[in-house]
Amino acid sequence: ALARVHAGSSSVQQSTSFENADDLLAEAAEAKLIMLESMRKAIAASPGSHFDAGPLKRRERIVEKVEKEYGGDYARVVDIVRASAVFQNAADLARLVGSLSDDGATEVKVVRVKDRFSNPVSGGYRDMLLNVCVGNLQHVGELQLHIGKIIAIKPKAHRLSVSYTHLTLPTNREV
Secondary structure, three states: OHHHHOOOOOOOOOOOOOOOHHHHHHHHHHHHHHHHHHHHHHHHOOOOOEEEEOOOOOHHHHHHHHHHOOOOOHHHOOOOOEEEEEEOOHHHHHHHHHHHHOOOOOOEEEEEEEEOOOOOOOOOOOOEEEEEEEOOOOOOEEEEEEEHHHHOOHHHHHHHHHHHHOOOOOOOOOO
16 A cells, blocks of 8 residues: 555655765765664564664765666665664564554655565565655655565575576577
């Protein structure tokens, strides 16, 4: 349901334009503690969940994404501040998603959803990525939601999708 609400939100970006990665990183560093604490509080309400605050995205990776994916627009990088939550089962994850859907139930406001449970990545891996704002902050970060038994296979699913990417199929002559 949360993914349907945000179905038209494919073009999320920071509220400020940035000239370079350093300026974007500076804003992210200012927002980081408040954002991560609000995300942690939202997850803590879910029994059996585990919250993991990630590091800020590295400058080199930001520049790479901007050059290869975003046509030089630094404001489109919305996963500098990031965290993940692992749930024991889908029901626990669904309860959190429901609480994020309720207006005012938490400081965390969802601005975009990538539902990779319904649309898994190549290799079959499934999770949910939420781009979020917190309280009055305008900075957009990412909260990844995982189910424990599925995240355990993530490295294998990634290797499988990379293997398929580099697979060379025989031509008709070779068959």
